[in-house]
Every structure is written in structure tokens, then in C-alpha cells.
Amino acid sequence: MLFNGYGLAQERPVWENDFRERFSKVVDDIEKRHHITIQYDSAKLAQLWVAFAQWQYRTTPAQTLTNVLAPLPLTYRQLDDSTYRITSYEYFRKHPEEGAQELxxxxxxxxxxxxxKSRSGDLSSCIRETLGLQRIHRTPVTAAVKNSKRQYDGYTVENIAIETLPGFYLAGSLYVPTGHSGKLPAMLCPNGHFVSGRYRPDHQLRCAMLARMGVIAVSYDLVGYGESILQLEESDHRRSLTATIQTINNLRMLDFIYGLAAVDTSRIGITGASGGGSQSILVTALDDRIKLSVPVVMVSSYFSGGCPCETGAGHHFCGGGTNNVEIAAMAAPRPQLLISDGNDWTADFPAIDLPYLKQVYSLYNQEDLIQNVHLPNDKHDYGPAKRQAMYAFVAEHFSLETPPFKDPSGHFSEEGCVVEEEAKLYTFEMDSQKLPANALHGFAQLQEALR
Structure with missing residues (x-):
């Protein structure tokens, strides 16, 4: 029998012997040897054949599974002390122990x-070069389009679009407090990889609540999400170049916010969950105009992000290799709250990643400015408990008066926040005919605009 690239049996001379065993038998054997339980898709994997399996066994389950699965190519995740799950190999994910060793x-x-500081400076230069940002210069940005301002209790919402590259328009919504005097803090709220994008209720709630608290908040689309599909295809989101374009979008939106007369430029922050968390740590690392950051359910030393928009440019290879925790550390000594949960790759954040970040902040004698809220029973989202933690952190470091926005139990009340119908948040009414005259169409034209 012969084997294809996944270990599937094919005809071969009977006199050849490579200690072949069916995958299901090997798994059973590993379970007995290490006294563990292994979960896997038996319909897809049970009929695989493994060569020289017993020669690859080692003293720990992790070492054994790594050796046996690597040629197939498969990998594993440890679910608890005695349970493992076999999955497809993912280039962007390592094992927790590898993350700890790297830190x-x-x-x-x-x-x-x-x-x-030398390391951080080298990383910043390399990341900029790798992403192609050296061609992008800080220049004032004004909204190319503003329309449909709505008035609510304590804030307004206005649909906007800014031109981030020649002919490419980034649509978003600007939430502005009412009834406040003086210059106001601001928060960028990039969207993550969630169904309905920035139009989903939890995204609207956090922007509206920030505005009611006295913070100008702006939300905006991912590439290939929302109104950007008027210029691109949804599939364009998973192109490697999107990592560059999305970073440019964030930096240009920061230029826009920075240039608003009402904004206190000493109090600009950023927060996002999942892919929005990836954007948050990267923009904070690259631009010191961000004074506060709250990346949510994203930062991990062993998971870099499962989308080419996060990992496709190769900036994680800078400096001989980096990871999202070291990139998050580049925020030091600015205030940073990292929110983690028990049901994704941030489950190990308090044990593995937080001590490293504390050490970096301690170099500045500012260890108290790096904080973590871990919610072991929460899932991968920007849910109510996560928003509560973010509101409190922003209020503390931006010196906001919070009593008017808290209920009798001391929690921030989102009762006055309005979740609008998705169509109300459209800048171009999902009609390509309403785009500016110079709007580009298609990824090829976007590539040319970047050149």
C-alpha cells in the first residue's frame, strides 16, 4: 500500500513494511497509554493510515500528539487536563506552552x-515597512460624506465616509455627545469578524453609551463588510493585502478624529473585539496618538488571528518573530485593559500573557496601567460584562463623570441607548450609484490606488 499526503492507503508492494496502523487504532492506543480522552471527526479521519506511529510516541500526550499528527497534517487542542481535540492544522495557532516559551x-x-525601547522601535519600523505604510503620511482628513444626523437622549448619530485611499471610501457612524462643554475625548471602535458587522446591537450599544458618557465614538466597516461591498467583493476580505488596507483605514480614521475641533487630542482611545482587537493593538503599537486601548477577546501569545487580514502581511515575522502579546506591549506605558474569556484562545491570558505584559510595564514603573478583566464563563463576543469593564476603564482614565449613567446597583445603564435598524446606519444607502464620482470598483483598482 502507498500513502497520499494525508496518510490515506493506496496499493503498494506487500513486502514493504512501515508499521502502518489505522488512525482510529492509533488514537485508541494513545488514549490508553496516556490515560486521556481524544475527540476527533471519526467520519473524516478514522480511515486514515499512520506510518510508524509507535515510534513517534513520547512521554507526554502533547509530545506524542505533535509527532503523530504533524505529517498528516493535523494538530490538537487541549480542552482540559485529560481531554484533547484533533483538528486541522492552522498556521496561525500554536500550543499554549509554545506561547509561554516564546514570551x-x-x-x-x-x-x-x-x-x-530599542526592540519596540525596531518592531515598529519593520511592521510599517512590511505593511507598506511608509508611503502613507499623516495629513488632515475631512469627511467626504456626512448625512442623516439623528438626535437621541444625550447624543447624535451621523453617517459618514472618509477617503482613505484615492477613490476608496470607508463608511462609518459618528456618535457625538450633546450637552457637554469643552473638548471631548474620543474612541475609535473598529469592527471584528462578527455577523452583521458594525450594525449588530452590541456594537451600536457601546458606541451610543460612550457618547452618552461624553466620548465621541466612531465605528466603521471592515474591508469586504458593510458598505465596502459597494466597491469590493466580500471575498476580498481574506486577501493578504487587506491587512495593509485595513491598517490604513484605521490610521486614516484616526487622522479624521484627531482633526475634529471638538476632540481633546490628549484623550483618544481605541477598542474592538476579535478582529477589532487585532486592529486595536496594531494601531496602538504604531501610533502614539492613541492614549488608551481596550482590546477584547483577542490577545494571545499562541494565536495570531485566523484571517489573512490579521496575519497575511507577515508582520509577525518582524524582529526574528513576534506575537500579539508583544505587539500589545508596544502600548506601554499608556493605559491598556485587555479583556479575556474562558471559551476561546484568551482562556490562558491571565496565566501566560498577563505576567509578561506586567513585566514590560514595570520597566516604566507603570505596572498599574496594564489591567486584565478575565470572564471565565463568557464567550467570544463584546457582551454586557465586557462593555461594563470597558466603560469603567475609559471613565477612570479619561476623567469622566459617571454617576448620571449608573443604575442603583452601580452598573452603567445602557437604557438610554438606541439600537437602530441597519439601514439607518448606511452612508450610501447600499447603492453604488450614490458613491462619489471618483469611487474605484474592484480589488485591482484598489491595488492600483495603493501603489
Whole structure:
């Protein structure tokens, strides 16, 4: 029998012997040897054949599974002390112990503040070059389109679009407090990989609540999401170049917010969940105009992001290799709250990643400015408990008066926040005919605009 690339049996001379065993038998054997339970898709994998399996067994389940699965190509996740799940290999995911080892290696390379600043500066330069940002310069940005301002209790919502590259328009919604005097803080709210994008209720609620608290908030589409499909295809989101375009979109939206007369430029922050968290740490690392950041359910030393828009440019290879925790550390010593949960890749954040970040912040003697709220029973979202933690953090560091916005139990009340119908948030009414005259169409034209 012969084998294809996935270990499937084919005809071969009977005199050849490579200690072939069916995958299901190998799994049973590993379970007995290590006293563990292994979950896998038996319909797809049970009929695989594994060569020399027993020669690849080691003293721990992790070592054994790594050796046996690597040629297939498969990998595993450890669900608890004695349960493992076999999955397809993912280039963007490592094992938790690998993440811990990488953080230890990184920390050993910079024991002083000057060493860390040198490392951080090198990473920033490399990331900019890798993403192609050296061609993008800070220039004032004004909204190319503004329309449909709505008035609610304590805030307004207005649909906007800014031109981030020649002919490419980033649509969003601007939430502005009413009844406040003086310059106001601002928060960028990039969207993550969630159904309905920035139109979903929890995204609207957090922007509206921030506005009621006295913070100008702006939400905007991912590439290939929302109104960007008027210029691109949804599938364009998973192109490697999208990592560059999305970063440019964030930086240009920061230019827009920074230029608003009502904004206090010493109090600009950013928060997003999942893919929005990836954008949050990257923009904060690259631009010191961001003074506060709240990445949610994203930052992990062993998971870089499952979309090419997060990992496709290769900036994680900068400096001999980096990860999202080190990129998050580049925010130091600015205030940063990282929110994690028990049901995704941030489950190990308090044990593995937070100590490293504390060490980096301690180089500035600002260890108290890096915080973590871990919600072990929460899932991968920007749910109510996560929003509560973010509101409190923003209020503390932006010096906001919070009593008017809290209920008798001391929680921030979102009761006055309005969740609008999706169509109300459209800048171009989902009609390509309403785009500006110079609007480009298709990814090829977007590539040319970037050149």
C-alpha cells in the first residue's frame, strides 16, 4: 500500500513494511497509554493510515500528539487536563506552552527599559515597512460624506465616509455627545469578524453609551463588510493585502478624529473585539496618538488571528518573530485593559500573557496601567460584562463623570441607548450609484490606488 499526503492507503508492494496502523487504532492506543480522552471527526479521519506511529510516541500526550499528527497534517487542542481535540492544522495557532516559551525568550532579550525601547522601535519600523505604510503620511482628513444626523437622549448619530485611499471610501457612524462643554475625548471602535458587522446591537450599544458618557465614538466597516461591498467583493476580505488596507483605514480614521475641533487630542482611545482587537493593538503599537486601548477577546501569545487580514502581511515575522502579546506591549506605558474569556484562545491570558505584559510595564514603573478583566464563563463576543469593564476603564482614565449613567446597583445603564435598524446606519444607502464620482470598483483598482 502507498500513502497520499494525508496518510490515506493506496496499493503498494506487500513486502514493504512501515508499521502502518489505522488512525482510529492509533488514537485508541494513545488514549490508553496516556490515560486521556481524544475527540476527533471519526467520519473524516478514522480511515486514515499512520506510518510508524509507535515510534513517534513520547512521554507526554502533547509530545506524542505533535509527532503523530504533524505529517498528516493535523494538530490538537487541549480542552482540559485529560481531554484533547484533533483538528486541522492552522498556521496561525500554536500550543499554549509554545506561547509561554516564546514570551520567556522575548523577555530575556530585554531586561532594561532602553533595551525594550530599542526592540519596540525596531518592531515598529519593520511592521510599517512590511505593511507598506511608509508611503502613507499623516495629513488632515475631512469627511467626504456626512448625512442623516439623528438626535437621541444625550447624543447624535451621523453617517459618514472618509477617503482613505484615492477613490476608496470607508463608511462609518459618528456618535457625538450633546450637552457637554469643552473638548471631548474620543474612541475609535473598529469592527471584528462578527455577523452583521458594525450594525449588530452590541456594537451600536457601546458606541451610543460612550457618547452618552461624553466620548465621541466612531465605528466603521471592515474591508469586504458593510458598505465596502459597494466597491469590493466580500471575498476580498481574506486577501493578504487587506491587512495593509485595513491598517490604513484605521490610521486614516484616526487622522479624521484627531482633526475634529471638538476632540481633546490628549484623550483618544481605541477598542474592538476579535478582529477589532487585532486592529486595536496594531494601531496602538504604531501610533502614539492613541492614549488608551481596550482590546477584547483577542490577545494571545499562541494565536495570531485566523484571517489573512490579521496575519497575511507577515508582520509577525518582524524582529526574528513576534506575537500579539508583544505587539500589545508596544502600548506601554499608556493605559491598556485587555479583556479575556474562558471559551476561546484568551482562556490562558491571565496565566501566560498577563505576567509578561506586567513585566514590560514595570520597566516604566507603570505596572498599574496594564489591567486584565478575565470572564471565565463568557464567550467570544463584546457582551454586557465586557462593555461594563470597558466603560469603567475609559471613565477612570479619561476623567469622566459617571454617576448620571449608573443604575442603583452601580452598573452603567445602557437604557438610554438606541439600537437602530441597519439601514439607518448606511452612508450610501447600499447603492453604488450614490458613491462619489471618483469611487474605484474592484480589488485591482484598489491595488492600483495603493501603489
Amino acid at each position: 520567556a525568550r522575548l523577555m530575556a532579550s530585554y531586561r532594561t527599559l532602553s533595551q525594550w
